Amino acid sequence: MSPPPRRDSAAATAAASQYDIDCRRCVRLAAFVDQVREANPGYFCRPVPPFGDGAARLVIVGLAPGMHGANASGRPFTGDYAGILLYATLFKFGFSTRATSSGVDDGLQLIGARITNAVKCLPPGNKPLPEEIRNCNAYLAAELATLPDGAAVLALGRIAHDATLRALGLAARDHPFSHGGHHPLNRGAHLFDSYHCSRYNTNTRRLTTEMFEAVFASIVRHLEAGACRAA
Known part of the structure; x- marks a missing residue:
């Protein structure tokens, strides 16, 4: 049997650098999980x-898996309250084939987008320690390194924002x-910021649907402008 193509090995190496099950x-996190x-x-x-399109032009960075959400389902923002607004908005702006994410076998696909977290494991009280954020940062750095020119990164909350900058x-x-x-990055990319779409933030109206959609509208304008420049 002939060996697999070199590009497959490169892809496997890249995937391993971005995630280790x-x-x-x-x-502390391993013991808690x-x-x-x-x-x-x-x-x-x-x-x-991470979940989504391997050729994404938009990467959404959350904080960490939720106890009964991603930690239960194995998919970011799936099974908890925060995913309701996120996936509905992704669908509205053409980044998702469905408006709801109910489980890993629901057929949902992201289009030109990928979702990841600053910390890949469930932290006690949804509060990772600074050392844990640093430990996980190499995975995020490897993932962000795959983004094309003119890409967009959406950080959900300050911790995700700071982790993205570190990466x-x-x-x-x-x-x-x-x-x-939003902040310009290298190679025409931009970092966009939003409050996290958590139950607390939406219930207190610190973050409204309109506010969240306005951020996505800015992202779409950025991506469309980049596509026009490349044409």
Whole structure:
């Protein structure tokens, strides 16, 4: 049997650098996930992989898997409240084939978009420690390195924003977080910021549907402008 094409090996290496299902680098997180698995044997309870288009021009960076959401389902923002607004908005702006994400076998596909997290494992109280964010940052850096020229990165919340900057080798002090803000990056890419679409933020109206959609409208304008320049 002939060996696989070289590009397949390169793709496998790239995928491994972006995600490791057996990662236990963070002792506290690994122990907590083990504990949750014992109580919920049907849950995914592993580092949650990125989800979406391998050729994405938009990458959405969340904080970390939720206890009964991605940690249970194995797909980012699936099974918890935060995913309701996110997937509905992705669908409205043409980035998703469905408006709801109910499970990994629901047939949903993302179009030109991918979702990942700053921390791949469930943290106690939804609060990863700074060391855990740093430990996971190499995976995010490897993923962002695959983005094409003119891409967009959407950070959901300050922690995701800061993790994205770290992954790109940029200083947070030069790129402050603000909802609706955006920062030019290398190669024509832009970092866009939004408050996290959590239950708390939406219930308190810190983040409304209109506010979230306005951020996506800005992203679409950026991507369309880049497509026009490339044409």
